[in-house]
Amino acid sequence: MPVRPDVDNPAGSVLCADDGTPLARMRLHDDDGQRVAADVRPWPGVALTAVAAQARHDLAGLRLETPDDGLVGALVAGGLELRSAATELRHDLTGLPEPPTLPTGWTLAVPGWDDDLARACDAAYGPDHPGGRWQADDTRQIRAMFDSHDPVPPLRTASARVVGPDGRSAGHVLCAGPVPWTEDVCGWILNIAVAPHAQGNGLGRALLVHALHGTRAAGLPTLGLSVVDRNPARRLYDDIGFRTHRRVLSVRLPGPGEHPAPN
Structure with a gap:
């Protein structure tokens, strides 16, 4: 059987020749309807070309995530595309900074979703953002979290909107936890954004500190997030105490009937 349970890890699987x-x-897990082969780690001593070929055959149609540059290199050499390169970070929720004082007129409000927040996220994730432009599907997913707890409910103690002097939402932090897609028990920052017109006021830091304190208040041991390469927000995450957990390189494996041309 090419994919079998991992006898050493009840939550894991093994890709076999x-x-x-x-x-x-x-x-193996699902992420918003997409089947994912996560944290793929080649067996010591095996040929990476063999792993890549077997993955394309037995994991067809899945998103493959791995920290292994060599495996990604073998997949890319076979004509596939590196979709994203990111780093997972964790904060152990010790030594938390005190919540900063917000500028006059700015407040943190209960989490939720409204049209002003949709416009703020769309502006924050513009065409040049390293993580990609904000999409209508991003809004759909967040609405589903609040409306039907799909795929997970918001962690309300750790989530918040930031509201300006005009009473309108200008950004937010959205957390969940514990989440089913990690091997450790932790809260997770799904999205953090501040509209460009509100940036430079320390609001991103305030939202992040709120998420840390709220995750600890919920009784979770750590808070995690994923940051794509070249995202300038990485400096803030490092400064506030997040540390590298692992690298995540993502490649989509062609499904049945899809035949990308080799490079």
């Missing part, structure tokens, strides 16, 4: 030789460990 057709003859049963183990090729890689991984975790």
Whole structure:
């Protein structure tokens, strides 16, 4: 069986060659309707080309996530595209900074979603953002979290909107937790954004500190997030005490009938 349970990790799976030789460990899960082979780690000593070929055959149509540059190199050499390169960070919720004083007229409000916040996120995630432009599907996913707790409910103690002197939402932090897509128990920052017109007032830091204190208040041991390469917000995360947990390189494996041309 090419994919079998990992006897050493009940939550894990093993990708095997057709003859049963183990090729890689991984975790299989769903992420908003997309099947994901996460944390794919080649078995010591196996040929990365063999792992790549077996993954394309037995994990077709899945998103493959791995910290292994060599495996990604083998997949890219076979004609696939590196979709994203990011770093997962964790904060152990010790030594938390005190919540900063907000500028006059600015407040943190209960989490939620409104049209002003949608416009703020759209402006914050513009066409040049390293993580990609804000999409209508991003709004749909956040609305689903608040309306139907799909795929997870917001962690309300750690989430908040930032509201300006005009009473309108200008940004937010949205957290969930514990989340099913990590191997450790933690809260997770799904989205943090401040509209360009409100930036430079320390609002991003205030939202982030709120998320840290709120996650600890919820009884969770850590708070995590993923930051794509070249995102300038990485400096703030490092400064506030987040530390590297692992690298995540993402490649979508072609589904049945899809045949990308080799490079």
